[in-house]
Amino acid sequence: MTVKPTLDDVKLVLSYTGKVVIGVAILLVIPMLTAVAAGEWDCLVYFALSLGISLSTGFLLAALGATDRKAGWMHGMVTGGLSWIVVMAVAALPYWFSGHYLSYLDAMFDVMSGFTTTGLVLIQDLDHVATSLNMWRHLLTFVGGQGVIVLALTFLVKDSGGGYKLYVGEGKDERLFPSVFHTAKAIWKISLAYLAVGTLALWIAGIAIGLPIGDAFLHGLWVYMAAWSTGGFSPMTQNILYYHSALYEGITVVFFILGSFNFALHNAVWSGNRKEIARNIETASFATTMSILTLVTCWGLMKLRVYPDLAALVRKGFYQLASAHTTTGFMTVYPRQLANEWGDLAVLAMIVAMLIGGSACSTAGGFKGLRVGIIWKALVQETRKLLKPGSAVFAQRFHYHGEKNLSESQVRSAALIVIMYVAIFFFATLAGCAAGYPFLESAFESASVTGNVGFSIGVTQAAMPAFLKIVYIFNMWAGRLEFMAVLATFAFIAAFFRRKPA
Amino acid sequence: MNNSNAARRCASRALLWAVLAFGILAAAGAEEVGAGPGRVGAKALIADPRSYDGREILFEGEAIGDPMRRGDHGWVNVLDADAALGVYAPLSDLDAMGVFGSSRAKGDLVLVRGIFHRACPDHGGDMDIHATSVTVVQQGHATPHPVDTLKLVLVPFSMTLAAGLYVVWRRREAANRKGSWLS
Numbered sequence: 001m002t003v004k005p006t007l008d009d010v011k012l013v014l015s016y017t018g019k020v021v022i023g024v025a026i027l028l029v030i031p032m033l034t035a036v037a038a039g040e041w042d043c044l045v046y047f048a049l050s051l052g053i054s055l056s057t058g059f060l061l062a063a064l065g066a067t068d069r070k071a072g073w074m075h076g077m078v079t080g081g082l083s084w085i086v087v088m089a090v091a092a093l094p095y096w097f098s099g100h101y102l103s104y105l106d107a108m109f110d111v112m113s114g115f116t117t118t119g120l121v122l123i124q125d126l127d128h129v130a131t132s133l134n135m136w137r138h139l140l141t142f143v144g145g146q147g148v149i150v151l152a153l154t155f156l157v158k159d160s161g162g163g164y165k166l167y168v169g170e171g172k173d174e175r176l177f178p179s180v181f182h183t184a185k186a187i188w189k190i191s192l193a194y195l196a197v198g199t200l201a202l203w204i205a206g207i208a209i210g211l212p213i214g215d216a217f218l219h220g221l222w223v224y225m226a227a228w229s230t231g232g233f234s235p236m237t238q239n240i241l242y243y244h245s246a247l248y249e250g251i252t253v254v255f256f257i258l259g260s261f262n263f264a265l266h267n268a269v270w271s272g273n274r275k276e277i278a279r280n281i282e283t284a285s286f287a288t289t290m291s292i293l294t295l296v297t298c299w300g301l302m303k304l305r306v307y308p309d310l311a312a313l314v315r316k317g318f319y320q321l322a323s324a325h326t327t328t329g330f331m332t333v334y335p336r337q338l339a340n341e342w343g344d345l346a347v348l349a350m351i352v353a354m355l356i357g358g359s360a361c362s363t364a365g366g367f368k369g370l371r372v373g374i375i376w377k378a379l380v381q382e383t384r385k386l387l388k389p390g391s392a393v394f395a396q397r398f399h400y401h402g403e404k405n406l407s408e409s410q411v412r413s414a415a416l417i418v419i420m421y422v423a424i425f426f427f428a429t430l431a432g433c434a435a436g437y438p439f440l441e442s443a444f445e446s447a448s449v450t451g452n453v454g455f456s457i458g459v460t461q462a463a464m465p466a467f468l469k470i471v472y473i474f475n476m477w478a479g480r481l482e483f484m485a486v487l488a489t490f491a492f493i494a495a496f497f498r499r500k501p502a
Numbered sequence: 503m504n505n506s507n508a509a510r511r512c513a514s515r516a517l518l519w520a521v522l523a524f525g526i527l528a529a530a531g532a533e534e535v536g537a538g539p540g541r542v543g544a545k546a547l548i549a550d551p552r553s554y555d556g557r558e559i560l561f562e563g564e565a566i567g568d569p570m571r572r573g574d575h576g577w578v579n580v581l582d583a584d585a586a587l588g589v590y591a592p593l594s595d596l597d598a599m600g601v602f603g604s605s606r607a608k609g610d611l612v613l614v615r616g617i618f619h620r621a622c623p624d625h626g627g628d629m630d631i632h633a634t635s636v637t638v639v640q641q642g643h644a645t646p647h648p649v650d651t652l653k654l655v656l657v658p659f660s661m662t663l664a665a666g667l668y669v670v671w672r673r674r675e676a677a678n679r680k681g682s683w684l685s
Contacts, residue, residue: 018671040605040647041647041649042647042648042649042650043647045649045650045653045654045657046650046653048657048661049653049656049657049660051660051661051664052656052657052659052660052661052663052664053660055661055664055667055668056660056663056664056667059664059667059668059670059671060667060671062671062675063667063670063671063674066671066674066675066677066678067678068678068679097650097653127566127567127581127586127603128566128603128604128605128608128645129605130605130647131605133605209570209572210568210569210570210571210572210576210577211568211570212568215568236566236567236579236586237581237585237586238579238585238586238588241588241628241629242567242579242586242588243570244570244577244588244590244625244628244630246626306621307621307627308621308623308627309623311626312621312622312623312626312627313627315626315627316621316626316627332628333629334548334585334629336548336549337548337551337629340548340549340550340551341551
């Protein structure tokens with residue numbers, strides 16, 4: 001039996017959602033300053049109008065929901081789900097005003113793709129997009145990587161108990177510190193420190209490969225933001241292929257792999273516990289699946305003689321696979337090359353990599369290396385049980401920020417999430433096939449949206465049917481929030497509108 | 503009668519020979535044209551790269567982004583109606599281009615003549631064109647971006663609305679705090 005939400009429950013959810021919208025609206029100041037610096041007065045006007053509308057929406061929701069109640073789990077989860085939808089609609093305003101989109105749905109698709117760090121785009125004429133709009137695109141993906149609720153928690157939400165519930169509602173559950181506010185601040189501290197290092201590295205590399213100093217800085221900043229948040233956006237349509245540089249590719253690999261690691265792991269290493277890298281179940285799981293899938297990809301490419309030599313094969317094969325596994329979506333090949341040249345084996349390896357994804361509590365998507373590790377440990381335990389006498393009792397242990405015993409509830413929870421990922425993966429694959437795309441291409445694109453990756457095999461285009469865009473938006477949203485917040489949102493809405501039994 | 507038949511046969515033979523000769527000449531001419539590089543679009547190159555691999559092609563499009571100079575050669579990315587391709591060209595060709603496509607400009611329209619590589623062995627397997635010549639077909643130009651007057655007028659309205667709603671929100675929060683303190 002579910003409890004019918006009261007008006008006060010709705011008000012509390014609206015209040016928190018309003019605060020998240022206000023947080024995102026304030027971010028519009030950054031592209032506005034960029035527009036002033038670049039002399040893009042037309043852009044400044046549409047960013048200012050977007051700011052006015054966004055703030056009005058945020059203040060209205062916060063005013064409608066003003067209440068002195070404290071948030072429970074239901075409110076945290078529903079706010080997690082709902083705020084991402086409202087923020088998607090609001091953050092799409094500058095996209096729509098820019099005239100680079102064929103419909104408002106396309107603009108919302110790109111916002112959801114940015115916030116969920118997916119990286120697929122429906123934007124038109126990307127190579128002629130204004131500097132300030134590019135700043136907004138990359139800022140969305142950078143903030144989305146840490147989480148829009150983490151942003152609001154850092155500045156706008158003061159209720160610590162409710163704060164943790166909101167934090168979990170966004171698909172994160174690691175507490176780096178006992179206080180959720182300190183955790184949110186630590187996440188930003190880690191990300192901003194890497195932002196300085198990553199931008200500097202890519203800026204220097206950009207100058208070295210021939211970009212002018214100013215453009216080298218902007219490209220460095222944007223590509224870093226997209227790499228760290230495993231977002232995959234780029235200022236040019238050719239994505240990373242635009243730079244024609246092994247150096248640039250190498251630096252992005254370092255930062256998107258770092259971005260796919262758990263914030264708790266970063267925090268442990270920063271605190272001097274470097275051994276955690278080697279012992280952690282997630283890094284072990286990532287290293288294992290990454291190695292196996294790289295071999296499979298390279299074998300598939302070698303069989304078809306796609307590349308002329310080993311150096312080119314490894315450079316292309318490893319880069320795309322690492323980008324897929326960390327759910328980044330940076331590409332150094334054209335989407336149709338994957339469909340026409342790479343062959344089924346390499347494409348299948350990419351699909352598996354995209355579904356697995358990076359680490360829990362990171363900027364990455366997918367069903368996460370932690371769950372793969374837990375399910376693997378459970379399989380080993382079950383197999384060992386079969387080979388031992390029935391009376392034998394033993395515990396399966398794993399290392400995850402300390403030695404832990406594998407419990408049945410952990411295995412059940414991991415399996416449940418994996419099953420749900422696979423279910424929506426099949427759902428979007430089916431939708432792709434229904435829209436007339438071949439099975440393997442539908443499956444590839446579906447894995448990409450479900451795992452918040454951003455690789456495209458050519459399906460994602462402005463010309464694709466509207467229903468497929470909506471299915472992809474749903475999968476990006478559900479995949480990013482890891483289902484609980486999405487299920488809670490639907491249940492909350494259904495229960496609120498349910499008629500009272502007579 | 504016989505004379506007129508003979509004349510007709512003679513005329514038809516002459517016509518046949520003329521048609522044959524024209525056909526042979528036309529075929530020879532066509533072969534001559536076909537021997538040169540054909541103009542290919544990015545869509546065809548990406549869709550069927552093996553057919554063009556190692557062949558000389560003509561590729562026309564807009565020079566976009568920044569030219570990237572590396573040693574005595576450099577890269578420029580050229581965008582046609584469907585996609586952009588990397589062109590590796592001598593610096594003299596890069597220097598001939600004046601305007602590169604960006605948010606504020608339409609870049610030079612260039613005609614690239616060069617060897618297409620499906621997976622270039624010199625450049626880590628990139629799909630690219632090694633240019634033998636790059637010709638500017640049409641000069642690029644700045645693109646106007648006028649301010650939208652309607653949006654400009656709406657900005658103060660939206661900001662005033664936001665300020666009003668902010669006051670309402672703070673008042674309602676203050677009232678709630680007071681209410682909860684009293685209770």
